[in-house]
Amino acid sequence: MASALLEMRGISKRFGPTLALDQVSLKVTAGKVLALIGENGAGKSTLLKVLSGAHRADSGQMTISGRAYLPRGPQDARNAGVAMIYQELNLAPDLTIEDNILLGQPGTGFGLLSRKRQRNRVKHVLARVGLDHLDPTELVGNQSVATQQLIEVSRALVSDAQIILFDEPTSSLPQKEVAQLFETIEKLKEQSIGIVYISHFLEEVREVADQYRVLRDGQDVGAGNIDEITDDQIVSLMVGRDVKDLYPTVPHQPGDHHLVVENLSGQDTPIDIHLSLRQGEIFGIAGLVGAGRTELVRTLFGLDYQSLGTVQLKERPIAASVKARMKAGFGLLSEDRKGEGLAQDLSIIENTTLGSLKPHTKWGIINLKKRDSAASELTRKMEVKAHSGHQAVSELSGGNQQKVAIARILHQDAKILMMDEPTKGIDVGTKAEIYRIMGELAAEGRTVIFVSSYLPELLAVCDRIGVMARGKLRETRQADQWTEDTIMSVAISHEAFPRSDEQHETTDPEDSNHADSEPSV
Amino acid sequence: MLKKLIWQLGPLLALIAITLFFYAADQVWGEGNFWSLRNLRVTMGSAALIAVPAFGMTIIIISGGIDLSAGTTLTLCGTVFALMLKAGPEAAPDALFAADSLSLTSWVLVAFAGIILTGSICGLINGALISSTKVVPFIVTLGTMTIFLGIGQILAKESTVYPPNENVPDWLSLCYTGKDAGKYLLPPINVSGSQILIPNSVLITVLLAVAAGLLMRYTVFGRNIFALGSSESTARLCGINVPLTILSVYTLAGVFVAVGGLLYFADVKNGNPSDGTGKELEIIAAVVLGGGSLSGGRGSIIGTMMGALIITTIRSGCGLLSIPNTYTLIIIGGIIIIAVVVDQLRHGSPEWFFRFLRCLTSVFRKEKNVAKN
Numbered sequence: 102m103a104s105a106l107l108e109m110r111g112i113s114k115r116f117g118p119t120l121a122l123d124q125v126s127l128k129v130t131a132g133k134v135l136a137l138i139g140e141n142g143a144g145k146s147t148l149l150k151v152l153s154g155a156h157r158a159d160s161g162q163m164t165i166s167g168r169a170y171l172p173r174g175p176q177d178a179r180n181a182g183v184a185m186i187y188q189e190l191n192l193a194p195d196l197t198i199e200d201n202i203l204l205g206q207p208g209t210g211f212g213l214l215s216r217k218r219q220r221n222r223v224k225h226v227l228a229r230v231g232l233d234h235l236d237p238t239e240l241v242g243n244q245s246v247a248t249q250q251l252i253e254v255s256r257a258l259v260s261d262a263q264i265i266l267f268d269e270p271t272s273s274l275p276q277k278e279v280a281q282l283f284e285t286i287e288k289l290k291e292q293s294i295g296i297v298y299i300s301h302f303l304e305e306v307r308e309v310a311d312q313y314r315v316l317r318d319g320q321d322v323g324a325g326n327i328d329e330i331t332d333d334q335i336v337s338l339m340v341g342r343d344v345k346d347l348y349p350t351v352p353h354q355p356g357d358h359h360l361v362v363e364n365l366s367g368q369d370t371p372i373d374i375h376l377s378l379r380q381g382e383i384f385g386i387a388g389l390v391g392a393g394r395t396e397l398v399r400t401l402f403g404l405d406y407q408s409l410g411t412v413q414l415k416e417r418p419i420a421a422s423v424k425a426r427m428k429a430g431f432g433l434l435s436e437d438r439k440g441e442g443l444a445q446d447l448s449i450i451e452n453t454t455l456g457s458l459k460p461h462t463k464w465g466i467i468n469l470k471k472r473d474s475a476a477s478e479l480t481r482k483m484e485v486k487a488h489s490g491h492q493a494v495s496e497l498s499g500g501n502q503q504k505v506a507i508a509r510i511l512h513q514d515a516k517i518l519m520m521d522e523p524t525k526g527i528d529v530g531t532k533a534e535i536y537r538i539m540g541e542l543a544a545e546g547r548t549v550i551f552v553s554s555y556l557p558e559l560l561a562v563c564d565r566i567g568v569m570a571r572g573k574l575r576e577t578r579q580a581d582q583w584t585e586d587t588i589m590s591v592a593i594s595h596e597a598f599p600r601s602d603e604q605h606e607t608t609d610p611e612d613s614n615h616a617d618s619e620p621s622v
Numbered sequence: 623m624l625k626k627l628i629w630q631l632g633p634l635l636a637l638i639a640i641t642l643f644f645y646a647a648d649q650v651w652g653e654g655n656f657w658s659l660r661n662l663r664v665t666m667g668s669a670a671l672i673a674v675p676a677f678g679m680t681i682i683i684i685s686g687g688i689d690l691s692a693g694t695t696l697t698l699c700g701t702v703f704a705l706m707l708k709a710g711p712e713a714a715p716d717a718l719f720a721a722d723s724l725s726l727t728s729w730v731l732v733a734f735a736g737i738i739l740t741g742s743i744c745g746l747i748n749g750a751l752i753s754s755t756k757v758v759p760f761i762v763t764l765g766t767m768t769i770f771l772g773i774g775q776i777l778a779k780e781s782t783v784y785p786p787n788e789n790v791p792d793w794l795s796l797c798y799t800g801k802d803a804g805k806y807l808l809p810p811i812n813v814s815g816s817q818i819l820i821p822n823s824v825l826i827t828v829l830l831a832v833a834a835g836l837l838m839r840y841t842v843f844g845r846n847i848f849a850l851g852s853s854e855s856t857a858r859l860c861g862i863n864v865p866l867t868i869l870s871v872y873t874l875a876g877v878f879v880a881v882g883g884l885l886y887f888a889d890v891k892n893g894n895p896s897d898g899t900g901k902e903l904e905i906i907a908a909v910v911l912g913g914g915s916l917s918g919g920r921g922s923i924i925g926t927m928m929g930a931l932i933i934t935t936i937r938s939g940c941g942l943l944s945i946p947n948t949y950t951l952i953i954i955g956g957i958i959i960i961a962v963v964v965d966q967l968r969h970g971s972p973e974w975f976f977r978f979l980r981c982l983t984s985v986f987r988k989e990k991n992v993a994k995n
Contacts, residue, residue: 404858404859423858423859423861424861424863427861433859435855435859437855440853440855441853441855441856441859442856442859443853443856444848444849444852444853444856444857444919445852445853446852446853446919446920447848447849447852447919451845451848451849452856455845455849455856455857455860455862456849456859456860456861456862457860458842458845459842462841462842465841465842466836466840466841467840467841467842467845469839469840509860
């Protein structure tokens with residue numbers, strides 16, 4: 102057996118009354134990828150923080166290549182050859198690629214930089230991640246997200262990283278750029294770098310990892326070679342019980358067509374959308390990132406500028422403003438839960454009732470008691486786990502935050518709920534709850550518009566699915582008439598097989614902008 | 623729960639601690655005047671000067687903005703008031719008022735309306751510029767700060783405006799000092815033989831504080847301001863009219879600043895537009911001491927009132943201990959920084975604090991080891 106590059110033994114970490122890590126051990130081998138799997142709150146992030154020196158473990162030992170490793174901070178970790186690639190990118194967008202890569206690197210003396218020598222180093226590390234074609238003097242802000250991520254990896258390599266930790270690296274990546282990342286990981290393996298890979302997506306883990314380790318509630322619950330375990334087994338390790346149904350469905354019967362969207366166009370995207378949605382229907386929207394899915398729901402909600410078209414509910418046109426659309430019963434769950442979806446500093450109650458305080462107001466004065474009890478009832482229904490409704494939402498876990506955000510749309514009593522990536526960054530258990538809630542909402546006769554990049558959930562939960570590409574809704578079918586392959590081929594087929602009914606082909610303003618999101622076939 | 627309550631009372635506890643400290647210091651080194659009714663009255667009166675415009679600033683800061691023009695707006699309002707009093711009722715345009723029937727009292731009311739209008743127009747300009755141009759409030763109000771100063775100087779013909787004494791009503795001129803209890807709006811309260819006088823400025827401040835506090839807590843507008851300051855995009859997502867809210871916030875703050883200008887005029891009894899330069903920082907300091915966060919979404923009217931009291935208590939305490947003014951400035955500056963650090967501790971993640979502690983202990987341990995060797 103190959104000797105361990107990094108070894109953690111019996112690591113424990115306590116935060117107040119909660120034991121975040123309980124005797125966790127793991128081993129990273131050079132040239133192998135270890136997948137760290139667990140639900141949110143299972144202790145993955147804490148473990149990574151201990152590894153990168155942001156937290157100090159209460160007990161346990163860490164060794165790198167046999168030597169004791171006790172990082173006091175990120176700088177120590179870096180010196181020891183441990184680098185971390187976070188979910189959010191840590192690059193200065195206004196600096197050039199080479200400046201970013203060399204950030205934090207010592208100069209040649211007196212703090213001066215020798216551009217020539219440095220550029221060679223930069224070119225070398227860029228080549229190691231497969232970015233040899235890139236001009237190091239270009240600005241980082243102009244690069245695609247995937248490229249930026251690889252630039253971060255190069256930055257790790259320039260400081261001689263031996264172990265690279267990826268924390269959900271694909272959550273911010275468009276699907277097709279994931280392949281580029283995996284190729285790079287493959288390359289890094291050949292350069293005998295040890296990799297720890299954290300992800301929620303089991304398919305992804307299966308594709309990229311050699312070994313796995315599952316954490317649950319801060320405890321080590323299983324480890325081994327990825328080839329020797331099934332997905333179902335991993336899931337049951339993660340949640341600690343057998344998950345019979347990842348996609349619980351609530352029976353619902355789509356009713357009348359009540360929402361009619363005609364010829365809807367926004368600033369750039371969406372373009373010429375025609376939709377007719379029924380009561381009690383879950384309508385899925387699939388497509389690549391950048392296809393205009395988010396823009397479509399935002400335009401429907403009145404948040405983004407609507408340049409053309411009409412939105413009619415029960416044959417009555419609704420003006421294009423957030424106020425009018427909200428009044429008509431539209432609700433939007435933002436894909437950016439942290440930045441837009443919730444006001445992080447405000448309490449659960451505050452967030453739940455924001456924007457729909459009218460029912461609790463008399464003579465301009467809010468009846469706080471009434472407001473609080475209405476909000477509490479909803480958060481209880483949504484099973485939000487919190488000490489009290491007055492707790493700031495920033496203290497909640499991602500899944501619970503999402504439930505608060507959904508509670509707000511419910512408080513608003515929305516009839517048409519548009520959910521943009523509602524399960525992004527959420528653990529398996531909460532995902533299932535969200536699918537169940539969607540089903541219940543549809544059973545109550547509401548319309549749910551479900552935008553997602555994760556095709557299995559769309560196929561399992563939706564009644565109908567529309568696929569978008571380049572700002573247009575390409576094709577809509579009943580969910581059972583789609584497969585992942587057919588959806589993907591519609592999502593990317595546009596350029597390869599131009600359809601005869603495209604009138605916007607030549608005037609499409611998105612064509613030039615989206616050149617970078619072209620399928621790499 | 624108790625812990626949370628204590629944190630919420632933070633500014634009050636700080637005020638009590640500072641008061642006790644100066645009381646003790648005064649007993650030991652001073653002449654025992656700190657806890658006298660007169661000194662308390664003066665301290666509260668001068669706190670009112672800071673507190674009233676700071677209520678407006680609190681609302682702005684909660685909404686995620688800042689108003690650097692508050693100081694010059696304040697003295698612009700004071701100057702306008704001084705000019706109107708100087709001109710007297712005779713100046714009333716005949717078209718609007720029957721001049722011969724206009725008493726001094728009603729003219730003062732007209733002048734009062736005049737400064738409220740001035741303040742709200744200044745606020746409206748700030749708000750309109752911020753919501754329409756999307757330039758950050760810091761820059762916009764940095765610009766309007768000098769614009770309002772310039773306008774004030776033009777109005778005052780680059781000097782100080784002194785209205786004749788007989789045109790200044792008693793209730794206003796007795797806002798602060800003065801011992802004539804009969805002229806106060808509130809009758810004196812008798813407590814065990816001594817008469818407690820409530821200065822008019824304190825009365826006005828308390829009334830405004832109650833109004834502003836209720837507005838922030840119990841109205842949709844107030845909650846929208848918190849939402850806006852906490853996350854503008856969330857506010858937009860919730861259907862809140864963001865530009866209109868910003869406009870209203872600054873205009874409302876302008877009204878508070880105008881009342882502050884009135885109190886300031888009552889204090890100095892003249893109008894000098896350049897007096898206000900630098901006052902905005904004192905006002906912002908009161909908000910910050912009261913728990914307001916410059917990144918928005920947090921702050922309270924009561925806290926701001928405590929903040930204003932903290933500043934004036936330190937000032938009067940130092941004065942009574944014959945500590946030179948220069949040192950008082952340093953003390954106040956230090957207290958502000960300490961307050962913000964403590965505030966970060968209770969709101970932000972105290973991670974850095976524990977790291978700091980760890981650093982301290984590791985240094986300590988090292989020294990111990992060195993000593994052992």
